[in-house]
Amino acid sequence: MDATQLERLVAQIGDEILARVPRAGGHPPTAEGLNIADLVCPGCTQRCAQTCARKTRDIIAAGADRVSASHKLTRIDPGIAALIDHTLLKPEGTRDEIVKLCREAREFSFASVCVNPYWVPLVAAELKGSPVKVCTVVGFPLGATPSSIKVAETEETVRNGAQEVDMVLNIGALRSGDFETVKNDIRAVAEAAHRGGAILKVILETALLDDNQKAMACTLAKLAGADFVKTSTGFSKSGATAQDIALMRSVVGPEIGVKASGGIRSLADLQSMAAAGASRIGASASVKIMQEAAA
Amino acid sequence: MDATQLERLVAQIGDEILARVPRAGGHPPTAEGLNIADLVCPGCTQRCAQTCARKTRDIIAAGADRVSASHKLTRIDPGIAALIDHTLLKPEGTRDEIVKLCREAREFSFASVCVNPYWVPLVAAELKGSPVKVCTVVGFPLGATPSSIKVAETEETVRNGAQEVDMVLNIGALRSGDFETVKNDIRAVAEAAHRGGAILKVILETALLDDNQKAMACTLAKLAGADFVKTSTGFSKSGATAQDIALMRSVVGPEIGVKASGGIRSLADLQSMAAAGASRIGASASVKIMQEAAA
Numbered sequence: 001m002d003a004t005q006l007e008r009l010v011a012q013i014g015d016e017i018l019a020r021v022p023r024a025g026g027h028p029p030t031a032e033g034l035n036i037a038d039l040v041c042p043g044c045t046q047r048c049a050q051t052c053a054r055k056t057r058d059i060i061a062a063g064a065d066r067v068s069a070s071h072k073l074t075r076i077d078p079g080i081a082a083l084i085d086h087t088l089l090k091p092e093g094t095r096d097e098i099v100k101l102c103r104e105a106r107e108f109s110f111a112s113v114c115v116n117p118y119w120v121p122l123v124a125a126e127l128k129g130s131p132v133k134v135c136t137v138v139g140f141p142l143g144a145t146p147s148s149i150k151v152a153e154t155e156e157t158v159r160n161g162a163q164e165v166d167m168v169l170n171i172g173a174l175r176s177g178d179f180e181t182v183k184n185d186i187r188a189v190a191e192a193a194h195r196g197g198a199i200l201k202v203i204l205e206t207a208l209l210d211d212n213q214k215a216m217a218c219t220l221a222k223l224a225g226a227d228f229v230k231t232s233t234g235f236s237k238s239g240a241t242a243q244d245i246a247l248m249r250s251v252v253g254p255e256i257g258v259k260a261s262g263g264i265r266s267l268a269d270l271q272s273m274a275a276a277g278a279s280r281i282g283a284s285a286s287v288k289i290m291q292e293a294a295a
Numbered sequence: 296m297d298a299t300q301l302e303r304l305v306a307q308i309g310d311e312i313l314a315r316v317p318r319a320g321g322h323p324p325t326a327e328g329l330n331i332a333d334l335v336c337p338g339c340t341q342r343c344a345q346t347c348a349r350k351t352r353d354i355i356a357a358g359a360d361r362v363s364a365s366h367k368l369t370r371i372d373p374g375i376a377a378l379i380d381h382t383l384l385k386p387e388g389t390r391d392e393i394v395k396l397c398r399e400a401r402e403f404s405f406a407s408v409c410v411n412p413y414w415v416p417l418v419a420a421e422l423k424g425s426p427v428k429v430c431t432v433v434g435f436p437l438g439a440t441p442s443s444i445k446v447a448e449t450e451e452t453v454r455n456g457a458q459e460v461d462m463v464l465n466i467g468a469l470r471s472g473d474f475e476t477v478k479n480d481i482r483a484v485a486e487a488a489h490r491g492g493a494i495l496k497v498i499l500e501t502a503l504l505d506d507n508q509k510a511m512a513c514t515l516a517k518l519a520g521a522d523f524v525k526t527s528t529g530f531s532k533s534g535a536t537a538q539d540i541a542l543m544r545s546v547v548g549p550e551i552g553v554k555a556s557g558g559i560r561s562l563a564d565l566q567s568m569a570a571a572g573a574s575r576i577g578a579s580a581s582v583k584i585m586q587e588a589a590a
Contacts, residue, residue, distance in 0.1 A: 091437040116439030142386040144411030
């Protein structure tokens, strides 16, 4: 294969990724699954995450070497960028930092910008006219507020422009065995989000649960109409692990999304999560990850 | 002084403490300030925190030696217990743990039980008929929700039985120099709390602020009608320090309360905070502290 053929192949792969990567939090039917392996290896008829993740790295590496010289690297990047919720949830975040976050998200075409509810009106204004979604958090990061407050918070943030809502489930109720409370809490917030045209991700805070509790939480979230399950708030003892992603994916199946979040700081972290079944990645180090992908 | 005289003196001090320690979050006029130094050294006509804190330790130590033998130590303990908000805010706290918390609070006569909003109805039921107050948190622990949500959360928790509300101020807005937002946010929540007969404590999250920002936050909180300023959520990088307590007390004066919270794990910690000007202590290790006081 000569240089021209290789460049054409890389361009085709870029087009394929652009065409197939979902822009919203939704999830394509089944064979069109969001696994990064599928994105770069469309010929596969079965899930082969580990192999394909390796292939991804090889293709990106090969493409980067050849393509960066001709400044066409951005043909590859969107496949990764479209997985990322570009996130700033630290309480001390300032207006200037939020504006910068939005500018970066537009530049790299991240899936969304994820901020605390107070900043939603600003983010909605900053992202106006762009395909980047507005994402926020509810009952965050402890999950121990009454459903009525989580619903009010969801309605308010959706009115203010939020298109994706990441709620924390009632961890204490789950650990107390009060499954009805947990399910009804999620259902009430899911209904409020969906009424406003937003999708709902349910944060488990895996660091505080054992494997059985993680499986129960995924079951209840799916039953209650969640669009995604998500590992972590980023404020607990630890964040996402590939093992937890695999467990969560195995429980919820291909029908709803799985978001890995908390401690994802490198391209290798992202690829490991995607290989394990994650269809969305929450990260604050998103720009660094994109720079790694381009390196 | 013989043993009988000493026992009478200890009993008188106990009565004095019981009579003068505030049972609610309120704050006595002025000379009746809440400083623990004043409580044990009522003859003092001026604030002499360091000296009196030393005296406190001496008196307690002397009293403990003499009084524990005759099982009257509890005459001393309430002065310390009445300073403490007995706190469980970890998201994984279960129903059983909350019930135990309430039982301990009744037993030791702590000022309040402080829990996440979801648990307020349970705590209100468990503490019914006791003088121990129901305390909860709002916009917790990030403070980055819109005022409308903080107000809704306050109204709901007060309806559910909360008598004290600890809110987190809008840290990002403060650090962005948006003082009007910070003041109006506190004022809206203070009004909602007061309408329901509750008092409001404003959490600064001192770990995220420099000294000037701490002083500004105290000024805004006092202007906006807060009943207390409070150092920390217990979820950030660090908690209360005696220096911060002294700074906060110097800014708000004697008219409103100062609550130390975050990392207070021993009687020595509590005494150091009280000596620096704290009139309330938030702690999860409250029972251990009382055991130390009784040892």
